[in-house]
Amino acid sequence: MPIRKKPVDVVLVGMGLTATMIGKELAEAGLTVVGLERGVWRDTVPDFQSPAMHDELRYAVRQHLHQNPELETYTFRNNTNQTALPIRTLGSFLPGTDVGGAAVHWNGQTWRFLPSDFVTRSHYESKYGRNFIPADLTVQDWGVTYDELEPFYDRFEYLAGIGGQAGNLRGEIKPGGNPFEGPRSREYPNPPTKLAYAGALFANAALELGYRPFQVPSANMTATYTNPEGMTLQPCMVCGFCERFGCEHFAKSSPQVMLLPKLMEKENFELRTQAHVIKVLLDPDKKRATGVLYIDLDSRAEIEQPADLVILCSFGINNVKLLLNSGIGRPYDPRTGEGTIGKNYSYQTMASVSVFYPESVNINPFMGAGALGTAIDDYNGDNFDHSGLGFLGGAYVAAYTTGARPIEYHPVPPGTPRWGVDWKKAVRRHYNHTVGLTIHGSSMSARGNYLDLDPTYVDAYGQPLLRMTFDFPDSDVKMANYVAARTTEIARLMGGELVSPGDRSTPYSIVPYQTTHNTGGAIMGSDPTTSAVNRYLQSWDVPNVFVQGASAYPQNPGYNPTGTVGALAYWSAKAIREQYLKNPGPLVR
Amino acid sequence: MTEIARRELLQGASALGLAFALGSHASAQTQAAGQGSVYLFFTETEAQFIEAAVERLIPSEPEWPGARAVGVPYYIDLQLAGPYGRGDRLYLRGPFAVGLPGQGYQLALTPAQLYRTSLAAIAREFGPSTPFASLTDADKDRFLRRLEAGELTIDGFSSAIFFETLLANTIEGYFADPAYGGNRDMASWRMIGFPGAFAAYAAVYTRHGLKFDRAPMAMAEVAHHDDHHAAPATAGAAR
Numbered sequence: 001m002p003i004r005k006k007p008v009d010v011v012l013v014g015m016g017l018t019a020t021m022i023g024k025e026l027a028e029a030g031l032t033v034v035g036l037e038r039g040v041w042r043d044t045v046p047d048f049q050s051p052a053m054h055d056e057l058r059y060a061v062r063q064h065l066h067q068n069p070e071l072e073t074y075t076f077r078n079n080t081n082q083t084a085l086p087i088r089t090l091g092s093f094l095p096g097t098d099v100g101g102a103a104v105h106w107n108g109q110t111w112r113f114l115p116s117d118f119v120t121r122s123h124y125e126s127k128y129g130r131n132f133i134p135a136d137l138t139v140q141d142w143g144v145t146y147d148e149l150e151p152f153y154d155r156f157e158y159l160a161g162i163g164g165q166a167g168n169l170r171g172e173i174k175p176g177g178n179p180f181e182g183p184r185s186r187e188y189p190n191p192p193t194k195l196a197y198a199g200a201l202f203a204n205a206a207l208e209l210g211y212r213p214f215q216v217p218s219a220n221m222t223a224t225y226t227n228p229e230g231m232t233l234q235p236c237m238v239c240g241f242c243e244r245f246g247c248e249h250f251a252k253s254s255p256q257v258m259l260l261p262k263l264m265e266k267e268n269f270e271l272r273t274q275a276h277v278i279k280v281l282l283d284p285d286k287k288r289a290t291g292v293l294y295i296d297l298d299s300r301a302e303i304e305q306p307a308d309l310v311i312l313c314s315f316g317i318n319n320v321k322l323l324l325n326s327g328i329g330r331p332y333d334p335r336t337g338e339g340t341i342g343k344n345y346s347y348q349t350m351a352s353v354s355v356f357y358p359e360s361v362n363i364n365p366f367m368g369a370g371a372l373g374t375a376i377d378d379y380n381g382d383n384f385d386h387s388g389l390g391f392l393g394g395a396y397v398a399a400y401t402t403g404a405r406p407i408e409y410h411p412v413p414p415g416t417p418r419w420g421v422d423w424k425k426a427v428r429r430h431y432n433h434t435v436g437l438t439i440h441g442s443s444m445s446a447r448g449n450y451l452d453l454d455p456t457y458v459d460a461y462g463q464p465l466l467r468m469t470f471d472f473p474d475s476d477v478k479m480a481n482y483v484a485a486r487t488t489e490i491a492r493l494m495g496g497e498l499v500s501p502g503d504r505s506t507p508y509s510i511v512p513y514q515t516t517h518n519t520g521g522a523i524m525g526s527d528p529t530t531s532a533v534n535r536y537l538q539s540w541d542v543p544n545v546f547v548q549g550a551s552a553y554p555q556n557p558g559y560n561p562t563g564t565v566g567a568l569a570y571w572s573a574k575a576i577r578e579q580y581l582k583n584p585g586p587l588v589r
Numbered sequence: 590m591t592e593i594a595r596r597e598l599l600q601g602a603s604a605l606g607l608a609f610a611l612g613s614h615a616s617a618q619t620q621a622a623g624q625g626s627v628y629l630f631f632t633e634t635e636a637q638f639i640e641a642a643v644e645r646l647i648p649s650e651p652e653w654p655g656a657r658a659v660g661v662p663y664y665i666d667l668q669l670a671g672p673y674g675r676g677d678r679l680y681l682r683g684p685f686a687v688g689l690p691g692q693g694y695q696l697a698l699t700p701a702q703l704y705r706t707s708l709a710a711i712a713r714e715f716g717p718s719t720p721f722a723s724l725t726d727a728d729k730d731r732f733l734r735r736l737e738a739g740e741l742t743i744d745g746f747s748s749a750i751f752f753e754t755l756l757a758n759t760i761e762g763y764f765a766d767p768a769y770g771g772n773r774d775m776a777s778w779r780m781i782g783f784p785g786a787f788a789a790y791a792a793v794y795t796r797h798g799l800k801f802d803r804a805p806m807a808m809a810e811v812a813h814h815d816d817h818h819a820a821p822a823t824a825g826a827a828r
Binding site for chain 2: 062077088239368401404
């Protein structure tokens, strides 16, 4: 029999970004809140300090801030004709673990989605006709609009101290910003980053072709900043150890520097670390959660934490695993298209183009910051005419200078041998003289891409692993290659000696790193037969369970997901505070 | 003991730094207490192959040392003797199947077991009289390309799996901080112009095209130079 803890009002599963935000909101409302984190406590001091933090091998290669696959991993196959096998060592994506979650090791590229991104199906059908969307795509509307989310985007950006330049201020297009963005109610809280050399070379070429470059919105501080919660963040030192690293300078918007200390001060909040949740407990008719069951990883004891409200705040696809292992909702079946849990797993369709320069051009790529980049948004979403193109969505194109740690960064031109003296000479010749352009594309949900429980493999706690069935749909491949061709045109004007276009081929592989933007599986929507949670991220099936994070995305737009994760968390928290607490039950009927 | 290891012990830790004229940062801090001069995991026969192989993967040139000279064999040895070698952070539950390339590593072997098994198979391939290390450079490269192409079968698996692991570990050791036993005297960082662990470019990143030629700094040096954040600025702790 598990040990039974004293009941609380709210239990949060996973203590990363969304749990910190929602925990603070609900603790402030006077509720007793317990946060359960499978990993350990850590803070900027001492855990993220140099010199030890500037260790590429430990953090970027051996992945010490990331989920340990020895304990928990996934199985993977491209389609249902294959047998899924375990992802034995993480590659293409890197979920976080420990207090602060992935918002400790993120880069800080903080975007809003386009207004049309929230109504993907109805937008394309009304503009291009009912037959425009390929039959294999299962894209849906979100059930929430950009205008509804705008105040919550704004609140998150002010919490996180985002540096940027408005491109659309209350409908007025402003020079220097992203002219394609939805209207924002006020300026960013901090000034934009300045142009790195790679960004300047890209911007000049993009301007020549009539595009409108701007600086990527950055959660690496561009000034000393005190946020509305009273937390002070420090300016970014541009050290080049950002993605996959914790920030030693209090300069990247992690929960630890922007909010968590304020939550920890609350007497009615308790954090328990090394508390690995294995199940949401339900009453016999599966209509109400009674709490969660977790393993205390110190004592190995099973512990029941009763709670009136259960909020899943772990990495998106891990929320899906917990829903499936708890028997909440109906698992998605790709043969019938019925069921909702695991449906519309999507990713991010990445491609790249490299420009190789003469030795006289010092790019200094190591002078980097996670969100230091210059982008154009002309080919994202439906910012360009899709008539006759045969695909949905798009990508932003950016010249990022995020750092150039040499185990993983040593670009060489195509045709260079993979080892030997010629490889070594090429590495030496090109390390400081190359610019890579990132094509950061949308990922449209498809009928055959989904998550379920693996029938064979288990984690260290005996639970089935989450099985991922995924390949890039044709629409995404066409999109990536189209934007790559446009990017190559820009790259040819950037003054290099050689332009090397990458293309997006299939099948998807879990081996090379691509991005940790795994979305869907517990998608939001307005219809309980086609979505797992309603517009407030509340489970349709078990109304005292809310599911935060990018698992809610019905498909993944062509931007980094964290800005919208933050906006949705505040949107959901407000609905819980102002509606659910007064009248616990379904917020949408 | 191998020839290069014996020389290092006799001549002292800064020998490599002097030999390659790589600047003023002596490599003493990376060579403390005999680190990188004795093998903890590899047998003598195994070490002979590794030393010869990594030198072909990243060869020495007159000005820029290769993988063997900067200690990569010792880096790999220390990795295999430690948590990485034991399969730290590697999911090793069965059942095991061959899988597709896009499904990644699927062997039931830890990295240490992978090396031991593969090096034994390679030793059998050559026999004791003419080991790999005794081949000409061209013949060494030919054999490594066979491994790379998966032309050997090692205990039921493709030699390409071992080759890719060896190549990845060689690149790691060549470019990782010297604290791990390779990249002695930060030779690889000097070669490409990476300034290393000490990093704060807020004042200079907007000076486009700047020739930035400060000598690199390793973590061990930063520990003595950097001004750290002294006191915790955050409230609260795990309760």
